[in-house]
Amino acid sequence: MTLAPAQAPLMVIDDVHKWLGKNHILRGVNMTVAPGEIVCVLGPSGSGKSTLLRCINGLEAVESGTVEVGGDLVGYKIHKGQLFEHTERESAKMRRRIGMVFQHFNLFTHMTASENVSYGPRRVLGLSKAEANEQGLEALRKVGLKDKAGSYPAQLSGGQQQRVAIARSLAMKPQVMLFDEPTSALDPELVGDVLQVMKRVAEEGMTMVVVTHEIGFAREVADRVIFMDEGRVIESGPAAQVLDNPSHERTANFLRHVR
Amino acid sequence: MIVDSHQAPAHDNTGKPPVTVLDPTRAPDGHVAGIQAKRRKPYGQMATGTLIVAIAALFIWSQAANENLDWSSVGEFMFHPVIFKGIAVTLELSVFSMLISVVLAFGVALMCQSQNRLAAVVGRLYVWFFRGVPLLVQILIWFNLAVLYPKILGTDTNQLISGFTAGLCALSLAESGYMAEIIRGGILSVSKGQTDAGLSIGLTRGQALRRIVLPQTIRVIIPPTGNQFIGLLKASSLVSAIGGSDLLTQTQLIYGQNFKIVPLLIVATAWYLVLVSVASIGQYFLEQKFSPDGAAARRSFRELIRRNVLLRNHSDLPRKAVQP
Numbered sequence: 001m002t003l004a005p006a007q008a009p010l011m012v013i014d015d016v017h018k019w020l021g022k023n024h025i026l027r028g029v030n031m032t033v034a035p036g037e038i039v040c041v042l043g044p045s046g047s048g049k050s051t052l053l054r055c056i057n058g059l060e061a062v063e064s065g066t067v068e069v070g071g072d073l074v075g076y077k078i079h080k081g082q083l084f085e086h087t088e089r090e091s092a093k094m095r096r097r098i099g100m101v102f103q104h105f106n107l108f109t110h111m112t113a114s115e116n117v118s119y120g121p122r123r124v125l126g127l128s129k130a131e132a133n134e135q136g137l138e139a140l141r142k143v144g145l146k147d148k149a150g151s152y153p154a155q156l157s158g159g160q161q162q163r164v165a166i167a168r169s170l171a172m173k174p175q176v177m178l179f180d181e182p183t184s185a186l187d188p189e190l191v192g193d194v195l196q197v198m199k200r201v202a203e204e205g206m207t208m209v210v211v212t213h214e215i216g217f218a219r220e221v222a223d224r225v226i227f228m229d230e231g232r233v234i235e236s237g238p239a240a241q242v243l244d245n246p247s248h249e250r251t252a253n254f255l256r257h258v259r
Numbered sequence: 260m261i262v263d264s265h266q267a268p269a270h271d272n273t274g275k276p277p278v279t280v281l282d283p284t285r286a287p288d289g290h291v292a293g294i295q296a297k298r299r300k301p302y303g304q305m306a307t308g309t310l311i312v313a314i315a316a317l318f319i320w321s322q323a324a325n326e327n328l329d330w331s332s333v334g335e336f337m338f339h340p341v342i343f344k345g346i347a348v349t350l351e352l353s354v355f356s357m358l359i360s361v362v363l364a365f366g367v368a369l370m371c372q373s374q375n376r377l378a379a380v381v382g383r384l385y386v387w388f389f390r391g392v393p394l395l396v397q398i399l400i401w402f403n404l405a406v407l408y409p410k411i412l413g414t415d416t417n418q419l420i421s422g423f424t425a426g427l428c429a430l431s432l433a434e435s436g437y438m439a440e441i442i443r444g445g446i447l448s449v450s451k452g453q454t455d456a457g458l459s460i461g462l463t464r465g466q467a468l469r470r471i472v473l474p475q476t477i478r479v480i481i482p483p484t485g486n487q488f489i490g491l492l493k494a495s496s497l498v499s500a501i502g503g504s505d506l507l508t509q510t511q512l513i514y515g516q517n518f519k520i521v522p523l524l525i526v527a528t529a530w531y532l533v534l535v536s537v538a539s540i541g542q543y544f545l546e547q548k549f550s551p552d553g554a555a556a557r558r559s560f561r562e563l564i565r566r567n568v569l570l571r572n573h574s575d576l577p578r579k580a581v582q583p
Contacts, residue, residue, distance in 0.1 A: 059455055088463045096461025106452035110474050120460035123470070165456075172460055 010035040010207050011056070011176060016065035018051055018231075025051045027231035028065070033176070033209060038202050040218035040239070041211045043228035044254055049211040050103075052228070053178045056209065057098040058091050069098055070175050096124055099169030099177040103184050105161040107153040113140060113164045114149035117171045125172065139167035143197045159190030163197050170201065177201065179210040215258055219243055227251045332522035336513060337529065345509030346530055348423065352495045352505055356430035357488050363431065364438030365473075371443050374464060382439070389436035395497050397433050401425035402501040426498030426505070434491055441483045445476030478549045485542030489535050496531075506530055 009032040018026035025048045033039050041049050054060040056067055058074045067074040074094055076083050086094065108116050118136030121127045127135065140146045143163040153161050162182055169177055179198065183191040195217050202208055202221050212218060218225050218239055225242040227235040227250075235248045246252045322328055336342060370382030389397070402425040405416035420428075449472045457467030499507040506527055514523040 057459060059458060088465070092458070092461050092463040092466075095458055098459075100455075100459035102452060102456065102459075104450075104452055106450070106456035108453065108456065108471055108475075123466075124461040168456075168460065 008035075009033060010037075010070060011209075012066075012068040013052075013056070014066045014068070016052070016055060016062050016067060018048070018055055018060065018062050020051070025231055026055065026062070029228075029231070029233055031226065031233055031236070033207060036205050036207055037223045038208045038221055039210070039224050039226060040222035041209065041226045041228060042213070042215075042218065042242075042254070042258075047228040048231040049228050050180050053100070053180050053209065053211055056178055057095050057100050058086075059095075059100075069094070074098075092124075096120070096172055097175045099172055099174035101162070101165050101169055101177065101179045101182050103181040105153070105158070105165045105185075107161050107165055107168070109153050112150050112152055113145060113156070113167075116153070116164055117168045120168065120172045135173075136167075136171050139171035140164070142170060142200065143167045144193075157190060158186045159193045162186065162194045166194075166197055166201065170206075176207040176209065179208065179212065181211050181213065183212065183214060213258060215243060215255070227254070229254075327521065328525075329519060329522045332517075332519045333525050336519075336523055336526050339513070339526075341509050341513060342506070342526060342530070345504065345506035346534070348504050348509075349492070349495050349506040349534070352423070352426055352430060352498065352503070353488065353492045356427055356434055356495075357491055359427075359431040360434035360438050361484070363435035364442050367435060367439035368442035368446060369468065371439065372446055372468065386436045386439050389432045390440070391436075392433075394429065394433045394494055395500060397429040398426055398497055398501055398503075401429045422498060422501045422503040422508075425501055426495070426503040430491065430495060430498075433494075434487065437487055438484070441480055441487070442476065445479040446472055448479045449475045481545050481549050482542070485538070485545060488542070489538050492534050492538060493531065 011031075011033040013029055013031040016026050016029045017024070027048075029048070029052060031039075041052070043049050051060065055062050056069070056074065058067075061075055066076075072094065073083075075086050075091065077086060077090065078084075107113075108119065111119065114133065114136050116136075117139050118132040121135045122129060122132035125132075137146060137149060140149055143166055145160060145163055145167065148156060148160060148164070153164070156164065166182075182198065183194050186194065191214070195214060198208075198210070198217070199221055210217075210222070222239045224236060225239045226233055227242060227246070227248070229250050235242055235246060235251045242251065243255065246255060323330075367382050367385050370378040371386070373379050373382070401420060402422065404411075404420050404425070408416055410416060411419055446468070453471050453475065454464070454467045457471040458464065462470065495503075495505055496507040498505050499511060502508055510523045510527040514520045
């Protein structure tokens with residue numbers, strides 16, 4: 001069912017299982033993402049979409065299966081055919097290649113917008129202060145908030161905060177960006193701005209995995225739509241096919257409710 | 260007389276102007292629109308006031324006319340150099356042990372929150388012990404350390420541990436147990452999303468905790484820390500049990516010779532109240548500085564007095580509109 005990517009995949013998720021306590025959240029997820037591909041993940045709440053994203057960038061460890069990004073395993077390394085758990089430092093190094101945008105923005109509240117976006121380039125990538133500021137401002141400009149550089153998160157609207165959060169992630173120049181319901185916590189009139197920014201990021205060739213309930217966005221921007229339910233990918237294909245002509249009853253059912 | 264009212268109707272969103280505004284300083288546009296009306300008489304408050312004045316008068320009379328109290332001795336020793344020396348030691352003890360305890364407490368709190376389970380257990384044990392053993396007992400243990408270890412690093416323990424150092428050690432360690440819990444509470448108060456965000460840009464867990472979470476705990480930690488410092492100022496008097504030459508020790512030193520016990524205890528009481536008051540004012544400003552409300556941080560000392568001492572009757576102060 002999965003479309004074969006034309007190029008070598010950037011991300012390969014192979015039979016991933018995840019338990020949280022006694023809950024079997026992910027029950028064998030398989031998925032590949034090609035470079036530059038935009039994948040939207042749909043599904044009812046509790047289907048494991050957010051957990052999947054957290055497993056992809058190593059915020060959560062998987063119990064079984066592998067996640068591979070850019071040819072490297074997340075959370076493990078292979079040495080002489082033996083799997084070794086990553087050290088804290090190695091995990092961190094892997095995570096900087098994988099950007100993440102959260103439902104509740106999670107901007108650093110004690111820093112201004114420009115400090116938020118330049119913190120990673122400065123402290124993690126080790127750029128000079130001037131270079132980091134430059135890279136941060138460039139990212140802020142991309143999301144249309146250069147004039148808010150000096151504002152603290154509390155002084156920004158939800159939509160602006162989310163755009164700064166996208167800029168913070170962009171400033172790290174990641175290989176892939178993960179979006180965890182980026183517009184779910186926003187007032188309806190602010191959703192458009194954020195989706196606009198995400199569209200622009202997509203157009204620049206970023207590889208994106210977007211967990212969302214915005215069917216319109218998925219239809220317009222996604223190369224592929226994945227439908228998840230009860231910890232499994234149950235449908236995957238081009239946006240038009242999955243959204244308009246779902247082959248699975250549960251997908252059809254879900255889409256009827258979302259619309 | 261019209262006194263201001265806190266029942267002034269809030270400015271509603273219907274576009275209609277508020278019907279009555281009794282407090283001109285609360286009028287949304289600064290426009291004085293008070294209505295002229297006789298206020299209800301606050302009978303309850305009058306009765307309470309009379310009662311308080313009567314009791315206070317009785318109390319003051321019992322003291323002022325009491326020959327055993329010997330006010331002249333209070334005056335004589337209030338500014339006595341021996342007392343001043345004690346105040347200096349009390350301040351040193353409190354300030355130094357507070358500083359030491361905060362440093363220790365940050366370490367212990369980080370241990371408690373660490374992924375390293377052994378470190379977490381050690382942290383918990385530390386808090387359990389130093390918070391659990393009474394301060395006076397800890398002071399006595401430190402003072403009698405020589406019994407346990409007659410020599411430390413080749414030096415005679417009794418020379419190393421004076422009343423002051425024993426007190427300093429005991430106060431710092433006991434306080435650090437409480438402060439560690441306060442800091443741990445501060446860490447827990449920062450949302451987990453902050454750590455997630457830090458991790459997602461490539462920080463390690465330790466870096467996210469130290470650089471992202473800890474700076475955000477300061478605001479939460481400041482108010483209880485002020486409280487702890489005030490507690491510490493008073494608790495430092497316990498070192499008098501080992502002759503720590505603090506304010507209470509010095510007071511006892513004097514009344515041990517002249518037997519004017521009550522006058523000297525009044526001197527000590529007065530000075531402790533002065534120290535605590537100064538600390539409270541300091542705490543107020545620290546809290547304002549770290550409060551998320553930026554405007555409050557710029558509130559002047561005069562405003563503080565106006566709000567807290569003059570309370571509600573500021574009819575004599577210039578009236579100006581304040582933003583609702």
